[in-house]
Amino acid sequence: MVTLxxxxxxTDRRWPRVEVARDVWEYARTQLAEGKWDLIxxxxxxxxxxxxxxxxxxxxxxxxxxxxxxxFPSLGRDCLPARRLERAIRDLVGxxxxxxxxxxxxxxxxxxxxxxxQGTPEQPAGPQPYAFLPVEGESLHQILVGxxxxxxxxxxxxxxxxxxxxxxxxxxQLGYVHKGIESLMTGAPLERASKLAARVSGDTTVAYSTAxxxxxxxxCATEVPARALYLRAIMLELERLANHFGDIGGTCNDAAFSxxxxxxxxxREHVLRTAQxxxxxxxxxxxxxxxxxxxxxxxAGQSAIAALLxxxxxxxxxxxxxxxxxxxxxxxxxxxxxLRHDLAMQFGAGGYIGRASGRSFDTRxxxxxxxxxxxxxxxxxxxxxxxxxxxxxxxxxxxxSCVLLRQMLDALPSGPIQAEVVPRAGEGTTMxxxxxxDIFAWLRLNDDGTLARCHLRDPSWxxxxxxxxxxxxxxxxxxxxxxKSFNCSYSGHDL
Amino acid sequence: MRKLLLKSIFGKALTExxxxxxxxxxxxxxxxxxxxxxxxxxxxxxxxxxxxxxCNGCELEIHALGNAFYDIxxxxxxxxxxxxxxxxxxxxxxxxxxxxxxLERTYAATPNPKWVVAVGGCALxxxxxxxxxxxxxxVSAAIPVDLHIPGCPPEPRALLAGLLALMEQRSVTP
Numbered sequence: 055m056v057t058l059x060x061x062x063x064x065t066d067r068r069w070p071r072v073e074v075a076r077d078v079w080e081y082a083r084t085q086l087a088e089g090k091w092d093l094i095x096x097x098x099x100x101x102x103x104x105x106x107x108x109x110x111x112x113x114x115x116x117x118x119x120x121x122x123x124x125x126f127p128s129l130g131r132d133c134l135p136a137r138r139l140e141r142a143i144r145d146l147v148g149x150x151x152x153x154x155x156x157x158x159x160x161x162x163x164x165x166x167x168x169x170x171x172q173g174t175p176e177q178p179a180g181p182q183p184y185a186f187l188p189v190e191g192e193s194l195h196q197i198l199v200g201x202x203x204x205x206x207x208x209x210x211x212x213x214x215x216x217x218x219x220x221x222x223x224x225x226x227q228l229g230y231v232h233k234g235i236e237s238l239m240t241g242a243p244l245e246r247a248s249k250l251a252a253r254v255s256g257d258t259t260v261a262y263s264t265a266x267x268x269x270x271x272x273x274c275a276t277e278v279p280a281r282a283l284y285l286r287a288i289m290l291e292l293e294r295l296a297n298h299f300g301d302i303g304g305t306c307n308d309a310a311f312s313x314x315x316x317x318x319x320x321x322r323e324h325v326l327r328t329a330q331x332x333x334x335x336x337x338x339x340x341x342x343x344x345x346x347x348x349x350x351x352x353x354a355g356q357s358a359i360a361a362l363l364x365x366x367x368x369x370x371x372x373x374x375x376x377x378x379x380x381x382x383x384x385x386x387x388x389x390x391x392x393l394r395h396d397l398a399m400q401f402g403a404g405g406y407i408g409r410a411s412g413r414s415f416d417t418r419x420x421x422x423x424x425x426x427x428x429x430x431x432x433x434x435x436x437x438x439x440x441x442x443x444x445x446x447x448x449x450x451x452x453x454x455s456c457v458l459l460r461q462m463l464d465a466l467p468s469g470p471i472q473a474e475v476v477p478r479a480g481e482g483t484t485m486x487x488x489x490x491x492d493i494f495a496w497l498r499l500n501d502d503g504t505l506a507r508c509h510l511r512d513p514s515w516x517x518x519x520x521x522x523x524x525x526x527x528x529x530x531x532x533x534x535x536x537x538k539s540f541n542c543s544y545s546g547h548d549l
Numbered sequence: 550m551r552k553l554l555l556k557s558i559f560g561k562a563l564t565e566x567x568x569x570x571x572x573x574x575x576x577x578x579x580x581x582x583x584x585x586x587x588x589x590x591x592x593x594x595x596x597x598x599x600x601x602x603x604c605n606g607c608e609l610e611i612h613a614l615g616n617a618f619y620d621i622x623x624x625x626x627x628x629x630x631x632x633x634x635x636x637x638x639x640x641x642x643x644x645x646x647x648x649x650x651x652l653e654r655t656y657a658a659t660p661n662p663k664w665v666v667a668v669g670g671c672a673l674x675x676x677x678x679x680x681x682x683x684x685x686x687x688v689s690a691a692i693p694v695d696l697h698i699p700g701c702p703p704e705p706r707a708l709l710a711g712l713l714a715l716m717e718q719r720s721v722t723p
Binding site for chain 2: 163165166167168171175181201202205206207208209229230231232233235237238246249250253254255257259300313316317319322323326336337339373376379380544545
């Protein structure tokens with residue numbers, strides 16, 4: 055059997071990229087289909103398609119590139135998670151996946167000022183009606199929701215087909231917040247591209263900035279000072295805390311239990327205020343930059359984080375107890391929105407969604423970067439895959455983030471917080487564990503330090519399709535609950 | 550649960566009053582919001598939030614307005630589920646090409662009198678995303694905007710102060 059390392063070669067680089075022939079590409083498809091390799095990312099350039107892969111067992115990672123003239127062999131024929139990515143490649147670059155099972159446009163609604171913006175631009179075709187999958191059966195009715203939703207939430211369209219109250223099919227149509235970020239990055243200097251990366255998904259801005267910075271630093275062989283690495287990880291864990299608090303409360307609120315939201319929202323606000331004190335911005339936007347960090351942590355900032363940890367230790371257990379002791383709330387969350395283990399594995403679902411369905415994948419453990427390689431923490435894992443399991447994973451992750459923050463405050467190195475990034479032509483690839491899961495970043499720099507191409511893959515690409523599976527057989531009224539327990543990103547996905 | 554509830558009844562409220570200088574300014578603003586809002590619309594102003602393409606950062610801070618520290622509902626501001634119930638559209642994001650029609654239809658579905666508040670740097674002119682093939686521009690590229698609240702994202706306090714400014718302006722020129 056040919057392994058991934060046979061193809062990419064023995065190298066000390068974590069993400070070697072090799073150009074392959076069609077037969078190797080087809081071989082990759084069979085390995086993906088058999089579940090031996092995980093699809094990490096799949097993107098295109100005008101004359102080339104790339105697929106980032108990870109082999110089970112050995113854990114080898116690498117990127118295969120296939121030269122493509124107008125089309126390329128579809129991986130989506132046998133690899134479900136590749137399908138939407140291929141549709142996006144077709145929309146953005148204009149390369150056609152051969153024999154692709156789904157030829158509908160995905161991000162392009164026919165409203166952009168051009169078609170194939172990353173390839174050879176063409177005149178737009180104009181808005182086309184979206185062909186939703188057909189449904190057959192007696193007494194079925196459809197409920198159309200969005201793109202403008204009832205809550206304070208991002209836009210997307212959901213089409214429910216129901217039998218009575220029970221959802222028999224959900225189909226999502228996304229792309230409404232597509233901003234063309236990758237095209238804006240092309241040709242942009244590092245500073246501007248870094249700001250764009252920070253705004254791919256506002257709730258996970260630190261993780262995106264970190265991924266972008268790491269990719270640039272790999273490309274330019276920049277040595278980032280130890281203190282900066284620690285500060286980045288501190289920000290990343292603060293971001294995780296803020297999101298977990300907000301979503302634990304929000305999920306319970308969608309089961310009409312607002313007391314949890316009220317208490318969790320207070321905790322979230324404490325985290326954001328701590329971030330403001332420590333790093334000068336509530337969401338810590340633009341604080342992580344290539345070469346290091348833009349804001350140092352003062353003694354006052356350190357005390358604020360220490361005080362936050364103390365507060366969480368004091369107040370969070372009562373909130374967890376409130377969740378666990380409220381039978382009427384558990385009645386809504388237990389066995390609701392079940393995500394099967396095999397689906398989580400097949401799609402390579404990251405973050406709490408995968409971990410609640412028995413897929414233990416944490417970039418901080420599996421592809422660790424400093425300082426996570428020297429810190430002690432656990433990745434929680436549950437098997438049941440319901441809303442309750444996703445909430446419990448997040449509760450456990452709150453505790454782990456506190457453990458990490460405590461260690462980092464104790465061991466925070468002194469010294470500079472920035473290194474000079476000396477621009478040079480090159481490529482960089484990285485993966486970072488945001489609160490939602492693994493963010494993949496790949497970029498190529500020109501020798502003047504501008505970006506030739508950047509691809510950022512949000513964890514939601516592999517989570518949105520699973521929401522459609524998890525809602526199956528649930529009642530319509532439980533959709534907000536299931537949706538919030540997933541909390542996929544629209545902006546990160548639509549890009 | 551009883552302990553938490555009792556604590557919230559008998560404990561000190563988190564909701565912020567205004568001791569220091571700019572905190573006091575906020576309290577004054579809050580007082581004015583109450584007066585102005587009552588004059589115009591009884592005791593309440595219904596807000597429909599529309600994300601027209603944002604990165605979700607602005608939504609997070611709009612959400613925060615509802616927490617115990619800011620408690621926006623004490624001023625009579627209320628987030629509603631449908632534009633048909635709304636007095637104000639609170640619109641975020643650069644306006645994406647794919648959201649333009651949805652925003653226009655949301656605006657059309659909002660009964661008169663109505664006001665549009667554009668939130669965040671992107672909502673003014675597309676911000677960092679301006680010039681993209683997928684971005685039309687700011688919110689005003691599709692619908693008339695009455696007020697713009699800057700920031701990336703604006704902090705909850707700035708949002709609250711901005712909503713007041715809208716009320717004052719509307720009171721003077723009905």
